Amino acid sequence: MAAADLTTHPGHLARRLQQAHYLLWNAMVSEEITSPQFAVLNTLVAEPGLDQRTVGERVGLDRSTIAEVISRLSRRGLLDKVRDPQDGRRSLLHLTDEGERTHRRLTVRTARMNQVFLAPLTADERTVFFDLIRRVADAAEGLRNPDEPQVTPR
Amino acid sequence: MAAADLTTHPGHLARRLQQAHYLLWNAMVSEEITSPQFAVLNTLVAEPGLDQRTVGERVGLDRSTIAEVISRLSRRGLLDKVRDPQDGRRSLLHLTDEGERTHRRLTVRTARMNQVFLAPLTADERTVFFDLIRRVADAAEGLRNPDEPQVTPR
């Protein structure tokens, strides 16, 4: 009795949206490099030499997950990992030439995939789509870190 | 050079949204039962006796994942799994009393959590939020099964 309607549950919709994206990514972008892996490459293109924890923060991955993703990228020779001589706890990350080439190649394909993914929406709707999701995600993340100012600097 | 802006990548936003939901679920609903597990319980409340594959279809999980989720729920005594005497390939699923109690208890908490999760949006915005996500997810799923009629019967 009284089963809930999952189509009005944001968590269920978020999961379905992510799954749909996963499948399209595999079909249109790459079967080797995943979307989170691309996010890491993209961050290191913008800010080479970041440490592991900060990269995780940029792309929204916790310490354990970012360690796994980086270890896979490193194993495939897409990035280098060296101990910070100034602070022996940190590992500093830099893309290899191969890593930069891969990023460049996938950037083009990712843009194409996003076009297909968002095709059902008009330009105005896409703006709203981004805005609504961002607001919900940001607010929920804010609940986790009550110490941070409500508008995160940066 | 030329790093992409991930805040305009729907896949990245979808992942962040799901992670935010995961954390809130853990904090406000249950640390034992996950959101996909609740979705399975919910489906079996509405339609007892479904087979495994159909449940997976209802909640959007592939054959392997639904098998794992069901095995966990079964191990915890929340559902029973019996071979269909009419068709020896199928396993038919029914909630136990404990499973129904758990579903009832979590339904209340889930509703509360959704309120908190969607708090940043007005009532109108929530409607748009659901509509946009559903349209994008449905369209992407449609790309996978080109044989299905564009408006799925049911």
Add this chain to the structure above:
DNA sequence: CGGAAATACTCAGTGCCCTGATTAATCTGG
């Protein structure tokens, strides 16, 4: 009837995602 095709499920393998505990290095205050 009987073999080929389809179907439901399982298994192995890869990757993402989190928490809690541990280890190593740095920083801080008395």
Add this chain to the structure above:
DNA sequence: CCAGATTAATCAGGGCACTGAGTATTTCCG
């Protein structure tokens, strides 16, 4: 200066998500 707190990374463990291959059962058709 040095003991305790903090921080970066690792490790163990549980769960979600997919693909490809394999098994058992049923169905379809000649």
